[in-house]
Amino acid sequence: MTAALTTLPTAFEAVKVDYSAVAPMLVVVAAALIGVLVEAFAPRTQRHAIQVGLALVALVASFAVLVLVSVDHRTVTVGGSLAIDGPALFLQGTLLIFAILGVLTMSERFGGRSADAFTPMGAATPGSPAESAADRAGFATSEAFPLTMFAVFGMLMFVAANDLITMFVALEVLSLPLYVLTGLARRRRLLSQEASLKYFLLGAFSSAFFLFGAALLYGYAGSSDLVRIAQAISTADGAYEGLLLPGVVLVLIGLLFKVGAVPFHSWTPDAYQGAPTPVTGFMAAATKLAAFGAILRLAYVGVEGSRLEWRLGVAAIAVLTMVVGAVLSVTQTDIKRLLAYSSIAHAGFILVGVLAFDVTGVTGVMFYLAAYGLATIAAFAIVFLVRSGGSEATHLSQWAGLGRKHPVIAGIFALLLLAFAGIPLTSGFTAKFAAFAPAISHGGLAGIIMVVVGVLASAVTAFVYFRLIVLMYFTEPTGDDVVALTPSIASTIAITVGALGTVILGVIPGPILDLAGRVSQFIQ
Amino acid sequence: MNSLALFAAEGEVAAATGLTAYAWLLIALPLLGAAILLLGGKATNAWGHFLATALSWASFVLGFLMLIAMIGRGHEERAMHVGGWNWVPAGQFQLETGLLIDQLSIAFVMLITFVGSLIHVYSIGYMEHDSDRRRFFAYLNLFVASMLLLVLADSYLLLFVGWEGVGLASYLLIGFWNHNPAYATAANKAFFVNRVGDVGMSIAIMFMFFTFGSVDFATVHAGAAEAGSTAMTALGLLLLVGACAKSAQFPLQSWLGDAMAGPTPVSALIHAATMVTAGVYLVVRSHDIFNAAPNAQLAVAIVGAITLLYGAIVGCAKDDIKKALAASTMSQIGYMMLAAGLGPVGYAFAIFHLITHGFFKAGMFLGAGSVMHGMKDRVDMRGFGGLSGYMKITWVTFGLGWLAILGVPPFSGFWSKDKIIESAFIGEGWRPWVFGGAAMIGAGITAFYMSRLFFMTFHGKKRWVDEHEDAERGVHPHESPLTMTVPMMVLAVGSGLLGLVLSWGGMFSHWLEPIVGGHGEEHPVLPIPVIMVLTLLLVAGGAAYAWMLYWRDDVPETAPRGSLLTQAARADLYQDAINEGLFMRPGTHLTRALVFTDGKGVDGVVGSLAASVGGLSSRLRRLQTGYARSYALTMLTGVVAVLGALWVMN
Incomplete structure (x- = not known):
């Protein structure tokens, strides 16, 4: 490095891109763009089929490229803004599986026209003649699929973002389509639109925190690159020491909003309840995974050097998240809100693993995210099936006696609930173990306290899940109008994969745990 | 020194090659059958029982080919190990699942799959009119799979999985007709008593982990000699608790009689030929532990001696044909336990008797089932009599089993039981006299009660009314269909010849020698011809006494009050009250x-x-x-x- 280079502005230099490493992302974004063209040019009657096919083919292709090509190109690329390393690849692969399952559940139409998850015309006023006309004409919001693909693209980028600016762009790319998807529910549209607006407003609010924090960190380190920030912390040569802590906290808060940590969780129950149920499942699994991927990278690559200053604050948030999520799930009467609070509690459990600051913590978190996501997508797919008079029967009382009428559906749902509760021989137990064990061995006193709180909170949530199982199996049905629709082959696959994954990760977790363990080292 | 320990010292038992590497299939095939039948629902009603039977036979064929492959290998290279996956990776505790295919386990594989498959065939006829036939066959397949896992496992923990699996199948099958509350209670009783044994087994497994840091056979057996006799005595006694419950040995014997509530093929397969012998298998498989703990070994022999007399006494008073056979099973397993408790001189004979007993007892149970089939499911022998003329095949096949269990030369039982009696007379001090005496007297009582059973059922005056005379209470004894009689005939051939074939030139003892260890030439305290003649005299005496009471004289149709001993025996020596x-x-x-x-x-x-x-x-x-x-x-x-x-x- 010559002196001239450091003092003079360098000539513009095109960044090097390792296309093999980023190919999975390119496949997804290409499919999303083609999807927009399909919306514009394909005949209305065929759009749904084309979009579903396109999305699935692209996701499978992306996964194949990831597994076959990208794994051998672990590198920091695109001028240092994307790090395709072990954790990024593992999380991207898991994301793609979630996306495939999510698209499968979103494509569910029950063979008819008016039972699918999405409103026939998103722009129409709820209850207006335009809406009913669109319904009669059999319109469908097939835009949902390109939107999903854009969100997946953002998530893929999010978990690999090695730079605060890239991270912010990824955050917005994944968030904006989700805001729109949230407002597209077919039934209870006002609730759905309200949820969408709340999610958008609070999301914008949290993005502002993230940006502000990023600006402070740039001021501290003179770079938005995570590696540079880490160097600045380790050499303690930051120009303005006082900017570091607020910067770290504000950036983290922007990310913690996305995982639904308390007190930034308020949007979660409303958005989960209002969004079309398959979207909720996808959102719960994939957003949580992507956001935790970003948190891991920020915490382990970027600001790990100053962790003693900020980790207690995050530990307090983790404890609060577990307690509030668990306690509030006790009084929920709506199945989707119950699962929302459950997801909040799970976010707390995962944070415990994050705060271990050890590679085994990364392993545990990644395993937890995979296990939780599989169970969640299947659980919401089942919620989508249980209907009363055409609309979803989300009130808990309507689930009474479901086990007698639909033993298979209720049985799978009970299995997923057991996994959420962390009962052995399900993925939930292994996941909790994998996330809590590093916190005990590497987290010091704070880690032990968090694990104790975590176990107590698990006991509270277990009560909620068991009560639901009791309700399904040992309570007389309230009315005869609650039925579980017969799923199409697509959602059957999604539910089966979710349930099988839950069992396999519980009974023989070895291979996936080993895999997660082998790839848990970030490229610095 | 035995081969397993030697192998462990040198390294490992050789990894399986060729066909033997697919030993998992032995278990997987019947398990697949159970899964298809249970999950397939009504769709499999029409053909499910054929599938179950075919898969059981497939397992047998596979096992037989492995046996041939094993015979082809040298004496010391016969044991093979099939690796599985890392089942329990928990810190220092690593447990690989794996199968051990050696001379001992292959002998069991042959017994289980052959007798099991025959009983599948028999059940096709026996359960023909049962509305739940599919579920029955699913459970039978589940049993065969679990039992194979039990004998093929290479570690105590995996063995325990099979152990619980056969317990589950046994529970489900005893309570198969659970619409009858008494049968459901019988199933529960078996379940509870077996929990006692399971606690013993689980503590034993934990104890092994504590002592050896491992629960696989190779490590545990290799370390047994150095681990000290106190620890090994404790371990041996814990294993004995498990063995007693599973094999219905004193004092955990009470469940076996009630277990006869299950369908008769189940009694033949599970509660006579295979599952109840698992305790004997456990003791013989753990011989290194028992060799290092003479006191535990003595306890095994005492339990065996008590049970063989206990079962024999109870058997004399039972009028229910199945319960009498159950008491006899208990007594015969007592013989095997006694042999296993004698140490290296007895292990091979315990297994030998186990195999021959598997054939003749299963055959007799199937015969009893055939009799019940022809007598409107009645079991009270006081209502039988003179059936030999009506059910010729059943009579002949049962008769061969009867001769075998009496120990009449040259039938199977003679070769195995006589060896046990001779071995019981080996030793010093009081032991040979007590154990040998018990075994010899037991043989005499066995001759009495088995002859009583045989004569009361097939000979003497008929004590039933023909259907033509009384449509309500009358019966119409007839021979069973071929699906039932062919398995009986096959088993009868085994009852007749198997003992002679397997003991030809000490073949079976040599076969097992690399596993259970050889022993020097030891002489009983009495000359062998004297023991043999005395035993045969006692047997003849017992049979003759039974002939006088139950063939020559008339048998009262309601049981007389009898002596105090008879009353006690009828009440299973008050086991339930205690x-x-x-x-x-x-x-x-x-x-x-x-x-x-x-x-x-x-x-x-x-x-x-x-x-x-x-x-x-x-x-x-x-x-x-x-x-x-x-x-x-x-x-x-x-x-x-x-x-x-x-x-x-x-």
């Missing part, structure tokens, strides 16, 4: 006290805790107002609080 008085009543009182404490104390605390969580939840819930502005305010408060707190702390 269990109730000693364990059940104190247990009931303890449970009541615990329930009271639980209700008042623990539940009170838990209840108020739950109420307070619920109250907190309702209060917190009010924060979720639904207004975006208050959500944003919550967020802002959180940000300020975290920043403020961290700023203060740093």
Whole structure:
């Protein structure tokens, strides 16, 4: 490095891109763009089929490229803004599986026209003649699929973002389509639109925190690159020491909003309840995974050097998240809100693993995210099936006696609930173990306290899940109008994969745990 | 020194090659059958039983090919190991699942799959009119798979999985006709008694982990000699508890008689030929542990000697044909236990008797089933008599089994049981006289009660009414269909010849020698011809006495009151009363006290805790107002609080 280079502005230099490493992302974004063209040019009657096919083919292709090509190109690329390393690849692969399952559940139409998850015309006023006309004409919001693909693209980028600016762009790319998807529910549209607006407003609010924090960190380190920030912390040569802590906290808060940590969780129950149920499942699994991927990278690559200053604050948030999520799930009467609070509690459990600051913590978190996501997508797919008079029967009382009428559906749902509760021989137990064990061995006193709180909170949530199982199996049905629709082959696959994954990760977790363990080292 | 320990010292038992590497299939095939039948639902009603039978035979063929492959290998290279996956990776404790295919396990594989498959065939006829036939075959397949896992496992933990699996299948099949509350109770009783044994087994497995840091056969057996005799005695006794429960040995014998509630093919397969012998297998498989613990070994022999007399005495008084056979099973397993408790001189004979007994007892149970089939499911022998003319095949096949169990030369039982009696007379001090005497007297009593059973059923005057005379109470004895009689014939051939074939030139003992260890030439305290002649005299005496009472004289149709001993034997020597008085009543009182404490104390605390969580939840819930502005305010408060707190702390 010559002196001239450091003092003079360098000539513009095109960044090097390792296309093999980023190919999975390119496949997804290409499919999303083609999807927009399909919306514009394909005949209305065929759009749904084309979009579903396109999305699935692209996701499978992306996964194949990831597994076959990208794994051998672990590198920091695109001028240092994307790090395709072990954790990024593992999380991207898991994301793609979630996306495939999510698209499968979103494509569910029950063979008819008016039972699918999405409103026939998103722009129409709820209850207006335009809406009913669109319904009669059999319109469908097939835009949902390109939107999903854009969100997946953002998530893929999010978990690999090695730079605060890239991270912010990824955050917005994944968030904006989700805001729109949230407002597209077919039934209870006002609730759905309200949820969408709340999610958008609070999301914008949290993005502002993230940006502000990023600006402070740039001021501290003179770079938005995570590696540079880490160097600045380790050499303690930051120009303005006082900017570091607020910067770290504000950036983290922007990310913690996305995982639904308390007190930034308020949007979660409303958005989960209002969004079309398959979207909720996808959102719960994939957003949580992507956001935790970003948190891991920020915490382990970027600001790990100053962790003693900020980790207690995050530990307090983790404890609060577990307690509030668990306690509030006790009084929920709506199945989707119950699962929302459950997801909040799970976010707390995962944070415990994050705060271990050890590679085994990364392993545990990644395993937890995979296990939780599989169970969640299947659980919401089942919620989508249980209907009363055409609309979803989300009130808990309507689930009474479901086990007698639909033993298979209720049985799978009970299995997923057991996994959420962390009962052995399900993925939930292994996941909790994998996330809590590093916190005990590497987290010091704070880690032990968090694990104790975590176990107590698990006991509270277990009560909620068991009560639901009791309700399904040992309570007389309230009315005869609650039925579980017969799923199409697509959602059957999604539910089966979710349930099988839950069992396999519980009974023989070895291979996936080993895999997660082998790839848990970030490229610095 | 035995081969397993040697192999462990040199390294490992050779990894399986060729066909033997696919030994998992032995278990997987019947398991697949069970899964298809249970999950397939009504769709498999029409062909499910054929599939189950075919898969069981497939397992047999596979096992037979492996046996041939094994015979082809040298004496010391016969044992092979099939690796599985890392089942329990828990820190220092690593447990690989794996199968051990050696001379001992292959002998069991042959017994289980051959007798098991025959009984599948028999059941096709026996269960023809049962509406739940599919479920029955599913359970039978499940049993065969679990039993194979039990004998093929290479570690105590995997063995325990099979152990529980056969227990489950046994429970499900005893209570198969659970619409009858008495049968369901019988299933529960078997379940409870077996839990006692399971506790013994689980503690034994934990104890092994504590002592050896491992629970696989190779490590445990290799370390047994150095581990000290106190530890090994404890371990041996714990294993004995498990073995007693599974094999219905004194004092955990009470469940076997009631287990006859299950369909007869089940009694033949599970409660006579295979599952109940698992305890003997366990003791022989763990011979290194017992060799290192002479006291535990003595306990095994004492348990065996007590049970063989106990079962024989109970058998003399039973009028229910299946319960008499059950008592006989108990007694015969007592012989095997006794042999296993004698140490290296007895192991091979214990297994030898186990194999021959598997054939002749299964054959007799199937015969009993055939008799019941022709007699409207009646079991009271006082209502039989003179059936030999009506059911010729059943009579002949049963007769061969009868000759075998009596130990009449040259039938199977003679070769195996006589060896056990001879071995029991080996030793010093009081032991040969007590054990040998018990075994010899047992043989005499066996001859009496088995002849009683045979004569009461097939000979003497007929004590039943023909259907033509009384449509209500009358019966129409007839021979069973071929699906039932062919398995009986095959087993009868085994009852007749198997002992002679396997003992030709000491073949079976040599076969097992690399596993259980050889022993020097030892001589009984009495000359062998004297033992043999005495035994045969006792057998002849017992049979002749039975002939006088139950063939020559008339048998009363209602049981006479009998002597005190007869009454006691009829009540299974008061085993249930003792269990109730000693364990059940104190247990009931303890449970009541615990329930009271639980209700008042623990539940009170838990209840108020739950109420307070619920109250907190309702209060917190009010924060979720639904207004975006208050959500944003919550967020802002959180940000300020975290920043403020961290700023203060740093």
